[in-house]
Amino acid sequence: MDNISTPGSQPPNSSIVEPTVVEAQTVEANNQQNEQPPAAVSGKKRKEVESRSRVWDHYVRIKDSNNITIQAKCVYCAKVYKCESKRHGTSSLIAHMLSCLKNPHSKDTRQTLLTFQAVNTPESSETTVGEIGCWVFNQDLIRRALVKMIIIDELPFRFVEGLGFRMFIAVACPRFIVPSRWTISRDILVVYEEERLKLKAFLRETSHRVSITTDSWTSIQRINYMVVTAHFIDSEWKLHKKIIAFVPVTSHKGEYLAKALETCLLEWGLRNVFSVTVDNASSNDTAMGFLKKKIVSWGTSTVKAKYIHMRCIAHILNLVVQDGLKECDSSVKKVREVVRYVRNSPARLKKFRDLADLLGIEQRSSLCLDKVFESCEESDSSFKSDLGDSVPNFMDWESVSSLVELLKCFYDMTIRISGSLYVTANTFFSEISDLYCILNGMVEAGGAVSLMGRNMKAKFEKYWGDIDTMNLMIFFANILDPRDKLEYMPTQINHMYGEEKGKPYYVKVLAGLNELFDDYSILATSSVSGSSVSAAVGSASSVSSVSFVSVGRPQHLLKSQIKKQRLESGSKKKTELDIYLSEAIVEEENSFDILRWWKINAERFPILSKLARDVLAIPISIVASESAFSTSGRVLDPFRSSLTPKIVEALNLRGLKKELVDGGSGRNFDPTLATIPEEE
Secondary structure, X not given: OOOOOOOOOOOOOOOOOOOOHHHHHHHHHHHHXXXXXXXXXXXXXXXXXXXXXXXXXXXXXXXXXXXXXXXXXEOOXXXXXXXOOOOOOOXXXXXXXXXXXXXXXXXXXXXXXXXXXXXXXOOOOOOEEEEEEEEOOOHHHHHHHXXXXXXXXXXXXXXXXXXXXXXXXXXXXXXXXXXXXXXXXXXXXXXXXXXXXXXXXXXXXXXXXXXXXXXXXXXXXXXXXXXXXXXXXXXXXXXXXXXXXXXXXXXXXXXXXXXXXXXXXXXXXOOOEEEEEEOOOHHHHHHHHHHHHHHHHOOOOHHHHOOOEEEOHHHHHHHHHHHHHOOOOHHHHHHHHHHHHHHOOHHHHHHHHHHHHHXXXXXXXXXXXXXXXXXXXXXXXXHHHXXXXXXXXXXXXXXXXXXXXXXXXXXXXXXXXXXXXXXXXXXXXXXXXXHHHHHHHXXXXXXXXXXXXXXXXXXXXXXXOOHHHOOOHHHHHHHXXXXXXXOOHHHHHHHHHHHHHHHHHHHHHHHHHHHHHHHHHXXXXXXXXXXXXXXXXXXXXXXXXXXXXXXXXOHXXXXXXXXXXXXXXXXXXXXXXXXXXXXXOOOXXXXXXXXXXXXXXXXXXXXXXXXXXXXXXXXXXXXXXXXXXXXXXXXXXXXXXXXXXXXXXXXXXXXXXXXXXXXXXXXXOOOOOOOOOOOO
């Protein structure tokens, strides 16, 4: 007996012996041989043809002395099977190839593998929850996951061609064929188009108004780019922020920017624009004037069009602070000089750190190490001789310390107003009111701080010193916050503008809010009764004609109209806005969610809630657009500039990364990318 096992063989004592596959093939081969013509069975020997079966990719041939393959050895588990062509064939080889436990290529034909993956919860990156799933090798799915990884983790395209990554794939999943960076760039465009179509469908299905932020940059290749970000609150009262365009523009002039923005909005079908937030460049004033006419021609009422142009609060705040910092006194200059002196030499910096450790000071910020600088002056004779009169004294450090505390107020305000994942419109008026109080305090402080305060206040009044030049949405959003309403606004306005100007300003704000609410009421009434207008008009005309004919005295109709007007004037029905403003304000709580409050009260205020949804979605800064490429200036870095404009637009569709991470609230998309070839 041969010890080499053959699949399908029966035990020797079996009473029933069925023909195996190998025997059947052998019988068939013998029959074919018997049926061959005499020429085929002559003494001539045929040349052996090399088998083209795919099984030989997984087996090693074992040949006899006549160079004929008689056995095959599995390259994975080293099992040996007979495979003579006329007696056994390759059936047993195929069966083992598909069932071999050590063959990685057979896993897709067997039971799927259970996987247990730990997923970080949104509340904390440390705590994890487990998810059980099943895994089957799929080249397309793994390639798609690789593309998502490059987008989410902001990796360069050439990452896939790195030796380390390919070594990792060879161990983790040797069957996966790693694509090139060319293929990755094309795959990213495919993902971009898919997400773009999804977002278009979503915006097309919703009837909500959108608010826009836009900004522009110039690359080192002298290509002008403009980014457009859409902000809106959906029917579930969730705030959305989507970059819908990152496209090259011909120039930064107003007419070119307006045309590019118009093209973008038409392409996305966004004719119902509520506001556009831009910085204070003069070109944006021209662009907004052009766009306002277009939006009115698209069907937006003139009442809403009055509030299209929203100036970025962060940009104005930056201008205010910059004007104040121009008047830095000698104390600030001295501190800057001494810090620069220590940092310019590694030896000085090491000596400074050793001295800080000796004094037991843990602070590592140089501006907080005034005692260490004073010790340097005492212990190092060259310290004072090199700096001369630039060495700060005790009063200089006190002056700079107070200035740092003052500037921290502006820093904290900038952080609050720069948010893009939560509502900020309701805080606009409160922030500028607080800023006015800070500037007044600086002016009254005296000294160099007073001079800084006067310069800052002059810049403040240029933009926010006259309500006639301000967008009234600043006040509307504050009123639509149930924690404020009209409780504090009259006092705040009087404090900022004085009682003589404050009262007319306050009346103007209320008149504008009522006008905007009436516009929403008319739209809601027409939409509800639009389907029955024709029937109602027909029935009314028939009734009036019958009444006219039957009564025969038209003056009775006039009397009834006068009576109706008297009744309406005597007991005027309160509007939703009146009811909302008459109710008590909500108490301040850290956990208060303004969108959740309006979601709960939307049934009570069906019209006012629509107005609140559009107003609260307005971003008060363009940080959401600027952060698309977070550089220190308005110039794209060399890595990003090397990309084609189409790839730049694809990688900066804000919805792309957000949707790929399933609604994650990670930082804004800012890929650091290596050079990739132009599109084919």
